[in-house]
Amino acid sequence: xxxxxxxxxxxxxxxxxxxxxxxxxxxxxxxxxxxxxxxxxxxxxxxxxxxxxxxxxxxxxxxxxxxxxxxxxxxxxxxxxxxxxxxxxxxxxxxxxxxxxxxxxxxxxxxxxxxxxxxxxxxxxxxxxxxxxxxxxxxxxxxxxxxxxxxxxxxxxxxxxxxxxxxxxxxxxxxxxxxxxxxxxxxxxxxxxxxxxxxxxxxxxxxxxxxxxxxxxxxxxxxxxxxxxxxxxxxxxxxxxxxxxxxxxxxxxxxxxxxxxxxxxxxxxxxxxxxxxxxxxxxxxxxxxxxxxxxxxxxxx
Numbered sequence: 001x002x003x004x005x006x007x008x009x010x011x012x013x014x015x016x017x018x019x020x021x022x023x024x025x026x027x028x029x030x031x032x033x034x035x036x037x038x039x040x041x042x043x044x045x046x047x048x049x050x051x052x053x054x055x056x057x058x059x060x061x062x063x064x065x066x067x068x069x070x071x072x073x074x075x076x077x078x079x080x081x082x083x084x085x086x087x088x089x090x091x092x093x094x095x096x097x098x099x100x101x102x103x104x105x106x107x108x109x110x111x112x113x114x115x116x117x118x119x120x121x122x123x124x125x126x127x128x129x130x131x132x133x134x135x136x137x138x139x140x141x142x143x144x145x146x147x148x149x150x151x152x153x154x155x156x157x158x159x160x161x162x163x164x165x166x167x168x169x170x171x172x173x174x175x176x177x178x179x180x181x182x183x184x185x186x187x188x189x190x191x192x193x194x195x196x197x198x199x200x201x202x203x204x205x206x207x208x209x210x211x212x213x214x215x216x217x218x219x220x221x222x223x224x225x226x227x228x229x230x231x232x233x234x235x236x237x238x239x240x241x242x243x244x245x246x247x248x249x250x251x252x253x254x255x256x257x258x259x260x261x262x263x264x265x266x267x268x269x270x271x272x273x274x275x276x277x278x279x280x281x282x283x284x285x286x287x288x289x290x291x292x293x294x295x296x297x298x299x300x301x
Contacts, residue, residue: 011052015044018059021134022066029070029129031117036070043069060140067126067144074122078257078298119172120159121256123296127152128159147292154211155293158274158286173277179259182277183252187261190247195240202236203281209233214271214289229287239285254300262299269299 015022019040026036043066055061117125123145130136130144131152141152173179182201189197210218210229218229233239250273253262261273272294276284288294 011047014058015047015062018062021059022062025063025129025134026066026070028133029067029126030073035073039066039069039073063134063136064140064144067130071122071126071144074125075298078122116163120162121155121297123147123293124155124159124162127155128163131156132160145292145296147296148290150212151290151293154288154290158209173279176254176259178280179275179277180252182280182282183259183261183275186243186275186282187247187250187252190243190245190250193245195244198240198244199236201280201282202239203278203283204236205234206236206239206281206283206285207232207234208239208242208285208287210287211290211293213291214287217271217289251301256298262301264301267301269294269301272297272299 022040022043023036026039027033030036030039043062046065046069047062050065052058052061120128126145127138127141130141131138138149138152138156141156142149145152145155147155173182185197186201188194189201208229209232212231215229215231229242233242247261247263249265250261250263253260253264253269253272255262255272255274258274259277260275262269263271263273271287271289274286274288275282288297
């Protein structure tokens with residue numbers, strides 16, 4: 001190791017020692033070997049400008065730096081409505097003995113998983129990949145995302161359901177205009193108390209999930225007529241009952257590039273409904289009300 005006045009030598013050695021782990025993580029997050037290499041180059045520039053000598057857990061710190069760079073790239077890609085330039089299958093060379101690289105070629109990895117990952121929000125994707133593939137704790141993920149531990153756990157849970165199956169893993173409606181039509185029909189039926197119309201727009205096996213903040217707010221505002229939410233609700237009849245005669249302040253919004261709805265009194269979002277539409281019906285609703293996570297969502301009213 002070089003002297004403290006010249007940290008670049010030991011820092012470079014540490015970065016290179018962690019490169020297989022960092023490369024595998026970036027490749028999984030970005031579904032692109034080329035973009036992963038770009039991410040590592042950008043991360044190295046950030047690392048050399050920081051005070052690495054005072055860092056206790058250097059590997060964890062490098063992981064966080066690379067993860068934040070990947071998150072910025074995912075958000076930029078989402079804003080430009082782009083997908084990864086090459087496939088996840090090419091992201092890491094087959095036959096590698098590195099555990100992190102084996103994780104990038106696990107049994108579910110391939111074109112199908114790559115496509116599912118593209119449907120996740122950047123925050124969901126980061127939480128899922130870092131926790132499920134690289135065993136980072138939700139505390140560590142929350143620190144990277146600038147949110148709470150509970151919110152990071154909820155993000156990973158939502159992503160996991162989309163990747164592994166369930167009602168919201170069906171083929172999602174690709175046409176934004178059709179998505180909007182279904183969401184608008186849902187809101188109109190909710191406001192007017194039209195149960196029959198609401199049941200038509202909800203899939204019989206629809207699942208609704210609410211984060212901890214949304215559940216707590218529902219309990220606090222119960223006397224004001226707010227719906228009492230459970231962490232998870234299944235079935236069209238039960239979900240319809242939660243919204244019947246309500247949603248008067250909700251409006252259609254574009255949330256992370258997908259059509260959903262937002263409750264935004266005075267134009268300030270207080271909760272977001274991330275909706276999954278398939279075959280003309282809503283198959284999943286995720287209610288996000290945790291302030292830090294809500295602030296991280298790209299919402300266009």
